[in-house]
Amino acid sequence: MTTSNDEKWIDKKISRRDMLKLTGVGVAGVAVGASGFGGVMKAMGYNIFEPVADSTTAKHKVDFYGKHQTGIITPVQTNIYFASLDVLVTSQKELQQLFQQWTPLMVRLMNGEQMVEMTTNTRVPPGDTGEAKGLDAAHLSLTIGAGPSLFDKLGMQHVKPAELKDLPHFPKDQLQQEWTGGDLCIQACADDPQVAFHAVRNLVRAASGKVAIKWSQAGFNAFPAEGGTPRNLFAFKDGTVNPAITDEQDLHKTVWVDKGWLKNGSYLIARKIQMHLETWDRTSLKDQEATFGRYRDSGAPLGKENEFDDFDIEAKDDKGDYIIPDTSHVHLARKSDARMLRRSYSYASGVLSNTGAHDAGLLFISFQKDPAQFIAVQNSLGRMDKMNEYITHRGSAVFACFPGVQKGSYVGEALFNAL
Amino acid sequence: MEYKALLSVVVAGGLLMAGCGNTEEVKKEDKPATEQAEQATQEVDLSTELSAYQQFALEQMDQFLLDTEKFVNLFKAGDIEGAKAAYAPARMYFERSEPIAESFGDLDPRIDGRLADIQEEGKGEEEWSGYHKLEYALWEENTTKGYEAVADQLLADAKELHALVQTVEVTPDLMITGAVDLLNEVSTSKITGEEEIYSHTDLYDFKANIEGAEKIFEILRSKLEAKDSTLVATLDEKFKAVDDLLAQHTTADGGYVSYEALTEENTKALAAAVNQLGEPLSQMGIILE
Numbered sequence: 001m002t003t004s005n006d007e008k009w010i011d012k013k014i015s016r017r018d019m020l021k022l023t024g025v026g027v028a029g030v031a032v033g034a035s036g037f038g039g040v041m042k043a044m045g046y047n048i049f050e051p052v053a054d055s056t057t058a059k060h061k062v063d064f065y066g067k068h069q070t071g072i073i074t075p076v077q078t079n080i081y082f083a084s085l086d087v088l089v090t091s092q093k094e095l096q097q098l099f100q101q102w103t104p105l106m107v108r109l110m111n112g113e114q115m116v117e118m119t120t121n122t123r124v125p126p127g128d129t130g131e132a133k134g135l136d137a138a139h140l141s142l143t144i145g146a147g148p149s150l151f152d153k154l155g156m157q158h159v160k161p162a163e164l165k166d167l168p169h170f171p172k173d174q175l176q177q178e179w180t181g182g183d184l185c186i187q188a189c190a191d192d193p194q195v196a197f198h199a200v201r202n203l204v205r206a207a208s209g210k211v212a213i214k215w216s217q218a219g220f221n222a223f224p225a226e227g228g229t230p231r232n233l234f235a236f237k238d239g240t241v242n243p244a245i246t247d248e249q250d251l252h253k254t255v256w257v258d259k260g261w262l263k264n265g266s267y268l269i270a271r272k273i274q275m276h277l278e279t280w281d282r283t284s285l286k287d288q289e290a291t292f293g294r295y296r297d298s299g300a301p302l303g304k305e306n307e308f309d310d311f312d313i314e315a316k317d318d319k320g321d322y323i324i325p326d327t328s329h330v331h332l333a334r335k336s337d338a339r340m341l342r343r344s345y346s347y348a349s350g351v352l353s354n355t356g357a358h359d360a361g362l363l364f365i366s367f368q369k370d371p372a373q374f375i376a377v378q379n380s381l382g383r384m385d386k387m388n389e390y391i392t393h394r395g396s397a398v399f400a401c402f403p404g405v406q407k408g409s410y411v412g413e414a415l416f417n418a419l
Numbered sequence: 420m421e422y423k424a425l426l427s428v429v430v431a432g433g434l435l436m437a438g439c440g441n442t443e444e445v446k447k448e449d450k451p452a453t454e455q456a457e458q459a460t461q462e463v464d465l466s467t468e469l470s471a472y473q474q475f476a477l478e479q480m481d482q483f484l485l486d487t488e489k490f491v492n493l494f495k496a497g498d499i500e501g502a503k504a505a506y507a508p509a510r511m512y513f514e515r516s517e518p519i520a521e522s523f524g525d526l527d528p529r530i531d532g533r534l535a536d537i538q539e540e541g542k543g544e545e546e547w548s549g550y551h552k553l554e555y556a557l558w559e560e561n562t563t564k565g566y567e568a569v570a571d572q573l574l575a576d577a578k579e580l581h582a583l584v585q586t587v588e589v590t591p592d593l594m595i596t597g598a599v600d601l602l603n604e605v606s607t608s609k610i611t612g613e614e615e616i617y618s619h620t621d622l623y624d625f626k627a628n629i630e631g632a633e634k635i636f637e638i639l640r641s642k643l644e645a646k647d648s649t650l651v652a653t654l655d656e657k658f659k660a661v662d663d664l665l666a667q668h669t670t671a672d673g674g675y676v677s678y679e680a681l682t683e684e685n686t687k688a689l690a691a692a693v694n695q696l697g698e699p700l701s702q703m704g705i706i707l708e
Contacts, residue, residue, distance in 0.1 A: 120708075121704060121708040123591075123592070123704030123705075123707040124702055124704035124705055125701045125702075208695055208698035208699075209653075209657070209698070209699075212691055
């Protein structure tokens with residue numbers, strides 16, 4: 001953040017009314033002191049000169065501040081509301097101000113607090129839309145990322161990482177514009193669908209006129225009581241080969257970017273994958289398992305006993321056939337020798353008007369050090385993947401998710417420092 | 420077809436109580452702060468602004484009556500093309516002053532009811548009257564025959580509305596809620612083409628609703644300026660954005676293109692501009708604090 005902006009902002013005479021407005025939009029993280037001004041804000045229970053702290057008493061809370069943004073190696077929650085946004089701002093400075101405005105609001109949301117304190121003026125709409133009142137933080141995590149188009153729109157091409165570009169066309173892709181791309185993303189995950197939606201709704205509302213939702217998708221995951229890998233809507237376990245979120249070495253190799261302003265950030269890839277449930281449901285169990293290369297119930301690789309058993313895709317049976325068929329998802333994915341951290345959610349969004357089929361599938365989300373990892377896997381799946389019979393990729397987006405935020409800083413500061 | 424504005428209108432003689440709803444009571448139970456805020460309202464002197472808005476609304480209603488009479492005369496003379504041309508411009512006076520015009524429970528549906536609204540209330544088509552029924556006759560049936568009585572009734576209703584409006588007392592809530600309601604009207608029915616399903620003259624209503632909201636903003640401008648000049652600048656910018664977008668859809672004669680000529684991209688852009696205007700517009704209530 002540039003100092004000259006701060007000074008100008010502070011030099012401006014600010015009336016009490018302006019201050020009330022500022023609390024409404026929550027301009028915090030502005031690290032300066034001006035006597036008198038701060039006092040009024042404090043009296044109102046909200047000090048814009050001090051960053052909002054992570055609550056130490058909130059229930060079911062994920063801490064906002066840290067080396068990495070939340071929602072990447074945070075234990076997977078049951079619900080997601082994912083929003084891809086177009087920016088309406090036209091300057092880098094306005095974008096920076098938006099991130100500065102968002103940062104304290106994100107902390108408050110993750111504390112399970114209201115966006116602003118209630119005002120006594122009932123003649124204006126409430127500052128918080130209110131549907132999360134009485135709910136706790138529900139392990140809300142918020143992840144903000146920047147898409148390739150953002151850098152082109154705001155004249156920031158010189159700091160756009162070479163890795164950040166639209167994904168290439170993959171075989172069998174049927175991408176629709178209304179589910180593709182975006183300048184920014186907000187990934188809100190929580191153990192309550194209303195908490196996740198509330199977060200996106202309020203961040204977008206606070207940014208009225210600065211961003212517009214391009215597309216969004218709600219999703220869910222369910223975890224067996226005894227723990228374990230969640231199942232997708234094809235009933236197979238999804239995410240078995242993920243790196244352990246505690247294995248720092250593996251995460252550094254697989255997930256975290258280690259250079260430039262994006263250091264400690266990660267690339268998010270989102271794919272909206274329609275699953276043709278009706279055709280899947282009339283497929284024999286044997287064929288279903290041959291499609292994945294795993295047993296449905298245990299999740300074990302074909303020919304093995306347990307979900308996490310290691311497997312050799314080259315292994316063959318007596319007749320000389322691959323035990324894990326070479327058209328199976330597991331076989332092809334392993335063949336690419338690339339890994340990533342998957343964090344996908346299922347969706348069910350009603351019925352397709354043209355066919356009457358379930359509009360359901362997977363909001364595939366993965367984090368990786370380099371989108372090339374995803375591209376390698378997807379290319380390997382290619383036309384061979386038996387799964388293609390049952391799925392269609394409808395949407396696609398890639399975002400560079402900023403590094404974590406330290407108290408006193410704001411989301412994306414490293415990017416603005418690099419400009 | 421909205422009844423919510425009722426709350427904010429006070430008419431001598433207690434004419435309008437039906438549909439008033441319990442909003443006020445609910446709020447009071449909910450939150451004593453409501454009462455405090457109401458107390459505070461009385462301290463803010465808006466008498467100049469209130470009478471300026473009343474003046475505006477009365478002028479609009481005068482003009483609405485004159486133009487409705489003109490429309491009805493053309494209609495009854497069997498001049499289909501003449502009546503079609505007079506239809507949308509006459510309605511704009513009604514749409515501009517909608518916070519007041521729609522506040523008379525029975526009259527609003529009689530003048531401005533759509534068939535869908537009537538049916539929604541469980542009423543039959545025979546109870547449908549007013550502008551939209553004549554719109555149906557002109558654009559769908561391409562006739563005026565058999566609709567003369569409907570035209571007569573419309574003029575009678577317009578006269579009754581005109582008479583009632585003279586007694587309206589404008590309140591601060593009426594103005595401030597009304598401005599946002601005008602935008603909500605645009606967002607829910609005009610932008611979807613559901614207001615004028617036969618004539619597709621939705622953009623006339625759209626423009627008039629926006630002008631109605633802008634008038635309220637203009638009247639309150641100096642009070643707003645004193646409280647929050649940034650808000651005024653934002654509103655200027657957002658009104659201009661909507662006006663500029665609408666201006667792209669004007670015709671050579673100063674009217675607007677058919678709703679059917681708009682692409683999905685057009686309506687999406689218009690809807691977004693209205694939403695971005697609505698958010699700051701909803702903050703005008705700060706002058707009451």
